Amino acid sequence: MIKNNAASMISKIRDAANQVIVTELHKHGVDNIVPSHGDILTFLYQQDGLSVKELAHKIRRKQPTVTVLVDKLVKLGYVQRTKMEEDTRVTRVMLTEKGRQLEPVFREVSDKLNKTLYGGLDNTEQEQLEALLDRILRSF
Amino acid sequence: MIKNNAASMISKIRDAANQVIVTELHKHGVDNIVPSHGDILTFLYQQDGLSVKELAHKIRRKQPTVTVLVDKLVKLGYVQRTKMEEDTRVTRVMLTEKGRQLEPVFREVSDKLNKTLYGGLDNTEQEQLEALLDRILRSF
DNA sequence: TCTATATACATAGACATCTATGTATCATAG
C-alpha cells in the first residue's frame, strides 16, 4: 500500500544525515562547521584550488553563499584565498596545512554516515536504492 | 556497482522538492511562503487548533522557529492565535477563512510533487522505494 | 498559603542562505 510519504521521509533522512555529520565532526573536535563547509572541503580534497564559482556549482549553493562559507573557512584557518594570475577576477580557494589535516576526519565521518544509510541493506537493496534515487532525481 | 552517493542524491531531491513546492505555490498566487509554512498549514488542515508545541513536534522544528513561522502566517492572514482557557500558557493556532481557502491549493501542490517523485516508477518500485526509505529512517 | 519547580511561549542574537546590487577586471567592437 503506497503511502505517498517519500517526500517527507527524504526530508527526514536529509535532516538526520546532517545531524550525524555535525555530531561526528564535533566528536573529532571540529566545531562551528555545517555540512556545506564540509562539502567545500571535500571537493577541495579532490581538487585543490577551485574557484568560488566552481565551488558554488559543485555544492549547489549560490555564489554569495559560497563567499560567506569560504570567509568562515578562512577565519577557521582551513583554507586561504589566492588570486589567479591569468585572471585576477578569479579567486582560488586553497587548502592550508590545517585544512589538509582534516581529510581523514571527513573520510571517517563520511564512512560513518554511509554505514548508517546503507548498513541495513543487502547488496541488491543498495543497488535498488541508488537506482531509484537516481531515476527520481532525473525526473525533476 | 555501489556509488555510496545516496546521501548526496537525497539532499538533491530534498532541495528539488522544496523548489517545486515554492514554484507551484507561486503559480497559484501564494508567495512569501516556505515549505515549513506549508507543513504547518497541512497539519492544521488535518487538525485545527494545534498548539505551538504540538506543531513544533509535527514539523520537526524547534519551538522558537514555530513561533516565528506562525508570526508570519498570522501576518499573512492565514491563521490566528487564541489562548486555551484551561491553561493560558498554551497558544492554539487556528486557521482563518483565508487559510482554509488554501487547502485545495496545497492538495494540488502535494499531488504535483508526488507525481514528480513517483511518476516514473511502477507500483512495485514505489513500494520498494517507500520500504527502503522507511528502513533507512529507522536506522538513525 | 507561599514558595519553588516545571511548562509554554516569546524574544534576542547568531548564522546559513537567498536575491539584488556594487566593484573590479576582462574581452571586444569601433
Add this chain to the structure above:
DNA sequence: CTATGATACATAGATGTCTATGTATATAGA
C-alpha cells in the same frame, strides 16, 4: 586605444532556523 558589455567576486539586507534566555502561568510541597 578606448568605451561598452560580460564576468567573478564581495557586500547588503531579508528570512528561516538554531541556542540561550526571559516571562507568564501552572503545579506541588512546605
